[in-house]
Amino acid sequence: MLVELTVNGRRRTAENVWAGESLLYVLRERLGLRGSKNACEQGECGSCSVYMDGGLVCACLVSAGQAHGAEVVTVEGLAEGGRLHPIQQAYVVEGAVQCGFCTPGLIIATHQLLSENPDPSDDEIREALAGNLCRCTGYEKIIDAVRLAALEMSVI
Amino acid sequence: MTRTARAGGAGARSQTITEVRDRTAPPLGVGESAVRPDAPLKVLGRFAFASDLYLDGMLWGATVRSPHPRARILSIDVSEALKIRGVATVLTAADVPGENLYGIKKADQPVLADREVRYAGEAVAVAAADHPETARRAVEAVRVEYEVLTPLTDPEQALAGGGGPIHPGGNVARRVRIRHGDVGSVRPQAEVVVEGEYRSGVQDPAFLGPEAGLAVPDGSGGVDLYVASQWIHDDRRQIAAGLGLDPSMVRLTLSGVGGAFGGREDLSVHIHACMLALRMGRPVKMSYNREESFFGHVHRHPSRSRIELGAKRTGELVYTKVRLILDGGAYTSTSQIVIANACYFAAGAYRVDNVEIDGYAVYTNNPPRGAMRGFGAVQACYAIESAMDRLAGALGMDPVELRIVNAIEEGSILPTGQAVDGPAPVRELLEHLRDLPLPPDEPDGSGGPGRAPDLRRLPGGVGNTTRGENVVRGVGYALGMKAIGFSGGVDDYSTARVSLSIVGGAPLVEVYSAAAECGQGIVAVQAQIPRTELGVDTVVVRPADTLIGDAGSSAASRQTWMTGGAVQAACGRVRTELLERAAVRLGRPPEDLALAGGAVCERVSGEPAVTLAELLGGETVEAVFEYHHRPTEPIDDVNGQGDAHIAFAYAAHRAVVDVDTDLGLVRVVELAAAQDVGKAMNPQAVEGQIEGGTAQGLGLALLEEVQIVDGHVRNPSFTDYLIPTILDTPPMNIEIFEFPHPDSPYGLNGVGEPPTLSSTPAIVNALRDATGLELPGVPVRSADLVSRAGSNGADQAPRGRRT
Ligand code: FES
Ligand code: FES
Numbered sequence: 001m002l003v004e005l006t007v008n009g010r011r012r013t014a015e016n017v018w019a020g021e022s023l024l025y026v027l028r029e030r031l032g033l034r035g036s037k038n039a040c041e042q043g044e045c046g047s048c049s050v051y052m053d054g055g056l057v058c059a060c061l062v063s064a065g066q067a068h069g070a071e072v073v074t075v076e077g078l079a080e081g082g083r084l085h086p087i088q089q090a091y092v093v094e095g096a097v098q099c100g101f102c103t104p105g106l107i108i109a110t111h112q113l114l115s116e117n118p119d120p121s122d123d124e125i126r127e128a129l130a131g132n133l134c135r136c137t138g139y140e141k142i143i144d145a146v147r148l149a150a151l152e153m154s155v156i
Numbered sequence: 157m158t159r160t161a162r163a164g165g166a167g168a169r170s171q172t173i174t175e176v177r178d179r180t181a182p183p184l185g186v187g188e189s190a191v192r193p194d195a196p197l198k199v200l201g202r203f204a205f206a207s208d209l210y211l212d213g214m215l216w217g218a219t220v221r222s223p224h225p226r227a228r229i230l231s232i233d234v235s236e237a238l239k240i241r242g243v244a245t246v247l248t249a250a251d252v253p254g255e256n257l258y259g260i261k262k263a264d265q266p267v268l269a270d271r272e273v274r275y276a277g278e279a280v281a282v283a284a285a286d287h288p289e290t291a292r293r294a295v296e297a298v299r300v301e302y303e304v305l306t307p308l309t310d311p312e313q314a315l316a317g318g319g320g321p322i323h324p325g326g327n328v329a330r331r332v333r334i335r336h337g338d339v340g341s342v343r344p345q346a347e348v349v350v351e352g353e354y355r356s357g358v359q360d361p362a363f364l365g366p367e368a369g370l371a372v373p374d375g376s377g378g379v380d381l382y383v384a385s386q387w388i389h390d391d392r393r394q395i396a397a398g399l400g401l402d403p404s405m406v407r408l409t410l411s412g413v414g415g416a417f418g419g420r421e422d423l424s425v426h427i428h429a430c431m432l433a434l435r436m437g438r439p440v441k442m443s444y445n446r447e448e449s450f451f452g453h454v455h456r457h458p459s460r461s462r463i464e465l466g467a468k469r470t471g472e473l474v475y476t477k478v479r480l481i482l483d484g485g486a487y488t489s490t491s492q493i494v495i496a497n498a499c500y501f502a503a504g505a506y507r508v509d510n511v512e513i514d515g516y517a518v519y520t521n522n523p524p525r526g527a528m529r530g531f532g533a534v535q536a537c538y539a540i541e542s543a544m545d546r547l548a549g550a551l552g553m554d555p556v557e558l559r560i561v562n563a564i565e566e567g568s569i570l571p572t573g574q575a576v577d578g579p580a581p582v583r584e585l586l587e588h589l590r591d592l593p594l595p596p597d598e599p600d601g602s603g604g605p606g607r608a609p610d611l612r613r614l615p616g617g618v619g620n621t622t623r624g625e626n627v628v629r630g631v632g633y634a635l636g637m638k639a640i641g642f643s644g645g646v647d648d649y650s651t652a653r654v655s656l657s658i659v660g661g662a663p664l665v666e667v668y669s670a671a672a673e674c675g676q677g678i679v680a681v682q683a684q685i686p687r688t689e690l691g692v693d694t695v696v697v698r699p700a701d702t703l704i705g706d707a708g709s710s711a712a713s714r715q716t717w718m719t720g721g722a723v724q725a726a727c728g729r730v731r732t733e734l735l736e737r738a739a740v741r742l743g744r745p746p747e748d749l750a751l752a753g754g755a756v757c758e759r760v761s762g763e764p765a766v767t768l769a770e771l772l773g774g775e776t777v778e779a780v781f782e783y784h785h786r787p788t789e790p791i792d793d794v795n796g797q798g799d800a801h802i803a804f805a806y807a808a809h810r811a812v813v814d815v816d817t818d819l820g821l822v823r824v825v826e827l828a829a830a831q832d833v834g835k836a837m838n839p840q841a842v843e844g845q846i847e848g849g850t851a852q853g854l855g856l857a858l859l860e861e862v863q864i865v866d867g868h869v870r871n872p873s874f875t876d877y878l879i880p881t882i883l884d885t886p887p888m889n890i891e892i893f894e895f896p897h898p899d900s901p902y903g904l905n906g907v908g909e910p911p912t913l914s915s916t917p918a919i920v921n922a923l924r925d926a927t928g929l930e931l932p933g934v935p936v937r938s939a940d941l942v943s944r945a946g947s948n949g950a951d952q953a954p955r956g957r958r959t
Binding site for chain 1: 191194199200202204210287289363365412415443445446674675677840841843844847848850851873874875883887
């Protein structure tokens with residue numbers, strides 16, 4: 001089947017898509033956008049989080065067909081003009097990245113949190129990121145990064 | 157001597173923000189929180205993890221795995237699989253080109269099972285196809301006829317000689333016996349004796365990046381493998397044997413590693429992907445999904461320990477007696493070393509002159525167990541720290557006080573007869589934790605009368621299971637100790653090459669080693685050292701591969717010490733050469749000169765004398781160094797005595813928990829940690845190691861267990877195997893101590909493993925404090941916390957303060 005969708009503002013087409021493929025597979029293997037990760041492919045880890053039509057989804061749970069015609073934003077679509085997005089910068093500066101496998105999904109989830117709640121409390125941060133597993137950091141520096149990003153984005 | 161690592165308050169926060177904005181700030185050297193060089197690519201989604209690799213025209217590999225824990229293979233029929241369109245090949249044991257056995261310490265695991273399978277999940281055949289789903293269908297179409305045998309799954313039965321041998325040499329992988337002093341004769345001197353049995357479950361490393369690799373045939377019989385690993389040189393040794401190739405024909409490049417924690421020491425896709433690629437003459441990629449990952453790597457050994465402690469009324473330990481058994485599963489992996497490590501530290505970080513330790517690692521038909529962060533010391537720490545709280549209870553003594561009374565110090569003699577020859581600031585760690593203010597009580601999570609409870613601050617959270625009724629609070633402490641680096645007579649070394657040249661008019665340092673970056677931050681440290689040693693800001697760390705010498709494993713908390721030591725010494729050679737050249741040119745003795753700011757300077761005034769660009773022109777100065785740590789010796793077989801270790805590292809935790817005693821739900825309110833790291837090479841990364849290790853310890857205490865019934869894993873998914881989420885993980889209060897180690901580069905000590913040791917028992921001791929229950933096993937389940945009339949007749953009233 002043919003899947004047409006908009007990814008990070010560009011119209012993209014994937015051909016010969018098998019009906020069982022997920023949006024995540026299409027992004028990674030058909031369109032070469034491997035920023036979204038595949039830690040579980042069962043909707044449990046959040047490493048594949050992307051925006052689809054403005055909402056946060058686990059790309060591994062969306063079938064390729066469902067994504068036909070959709071507007072998708074992935075971690076590759078956040079930085080502009082060769083500069084890190086303030087959220088990305090905050091993750092770098094605060095040491096919230098160790099192995100980094102959880103990072104793309106967490107950055108998208110943080111982006112969604114801060115666009116709805118620009119000044120979240122720690123409890124709100126925890127609640128919003130509860131769907132994103134990280135095995136390396138113990139989450140402390142992730143919370144630091146979200147706080148810093150919120151502050152940076154409020155200054156801009 | 158100490159530093160407060162957690163930045164707190166508004167001042168600290170605004171300082172961080174200045175750092176972000178100040179793009180002219182210099183890159184940072186040793187002892188500073190330099191940004192890791194791979195972080196920008198990782199946040200952009202452009203960092204290539206092993207599972208992201210691809211080449212045009214590559215095939216996808218998949219693995220046929222045994223559904224039975226113990227069976228004879230009668231026949232394998234691949235004909236139906238080969239008929240599926242898109243399937244390129246299916247290979248079995250008969251196709252393994254070299255030795256069909258591999259292993260880190262002992263080659264006893266078949267590359268593909270031949271005649272017999274010893275655990276459910278064992279690899280039997282591999283297929284390659286043009287789409288991953290086609291490869292999986294091929295796997296399903298392979299017909300294997302088994303004669304199913306009765307599995308041996310009980311480690312005690314294995315030890316007693318029952319169940320039939322799994323390996324020709326019997327079912328005991330190793331017995332360790334340590335005898336120190338004379339427990340028999342001092343027993344009567346003990347005024348208080350406690351006995352207990354403690355169990356720990358099977359923990360999965362659960363790194364997020366799946367096992368993956370891409371094998372590319374070189375057209376002349378050799379192969380290049382890009383793979384996620386902790387130790388590419390040892391991988392190569394095993395792969396070359398399996399492929400029947402000279403090691404020079406097998407080249408490994410470390411790909412992006414999505415976490416490891418010990419689970420990437422053993423091979424996974426390595427030989428399979430190479431076999432398929434060589435057979436087809438095409439690149440082959442393999443990448444496990446989460447379910448397969450649970451079978452594709454080793455787990456932490458489950459343990460059963462019996463501990464008897466004898467003490468004076470003052471709390472002073474008279475003797476310690478431990479019997480400990482680890483279930484190693486079907487193949488050796490690193491079981492002999494894990495059991496040794498568990499036994500070394502089975503008596504904890506305490507002075508005790510009379511010790512008897514008997515440890516056993518056995519084979520069963522459970523999935524293989526091997527390295528996982530803490531490497532046996534986790535199980536030992538859980539048991540002894542539980543026993544210490546039991547002793548404190550029997551003595552009516554404060555648990556911290558009891559630990560301080562018995563704390564080892566520099567010069568103390570360990571059960572193996574070795575004297576502790578580096579700093580052992582155990583008392584300082586404990587006193588720090590004892591004196592930390594406790595988090596405020598939050599009876600109903602509301603933080604004030606008359607307000608609705610904030611459910612997020614209560615056990616059960618927004619599940620709305622309690623509004624604060626029957627919630628009790630507990631506080632628990634634990635102390636952990638572990639050796640750093642390879643022990644027991646292994647010649648442990650790492651190799652690094654450092655070169656300095658002028659690129660675009662400015663000095664550039666290139667660092668090259670095979671050290672595996674698994675997330676811990678060795679890439680940052682390798683960049684920091686030349687900045688400090690050579691005064692050059694721009695440092696590039698090359699990808700790790702096997703074209704340079706061995707770096708050893710990113711394991712045993714050793715890599716910053718060993719590869720850091722190699723990089724520092726190689727920098728020293730480069731510096732000597734630069735200063736000698738400058739001395740000739742300037743007509744000054746080299747001792748008067750130093751390197752800073754990309755120039756050779758006057759040592760005293762700091763005035764630049766000649767820039768490195770002027771000094772070097774188009775030349776490159778390069779040095780290679782192989783760093784070895786001091787020799788150690790194995791412990792003897794009779795009494796387990798020997799100077800087996802180069803260094804010890806210590807961490808302690810205090811846990812505060814709230815328990816809903818009706819439902820057995822737990823909220824960890826706070827975890828405080830104190831750890832001696834010798835020298836914090838990169839304080840932010842050190843904090844990250846302590847925080848991450850602490851969270852993994854929380855997982856073992858409360859959530860994580862691979863459930864295995866009759867040899868079958870029942871929960872191979874993140875739906876059923878739970879690792880801590882951000883909601884499960886409390887705020888952490890971390891204190892880093894820096895007592896310089898006498899033998900190491902910069903005085904550093906290993907960091908990665910110690911926090912994983914004491915976190916688990918601190919939490920369980922806090923649960924015991926809250927509930928009065930004995931809680932012999934981890935993970936502690938809700939049912940364990942509500943069954944008052946349960947095991948051991950522990951029908952006691954909660955001791956915790958009712959909040
Ligand atoms: S990969 Fe989609 S949620 Fe884990
Ligand atoms: S940084 Fe490794 S999983 Fe989060």
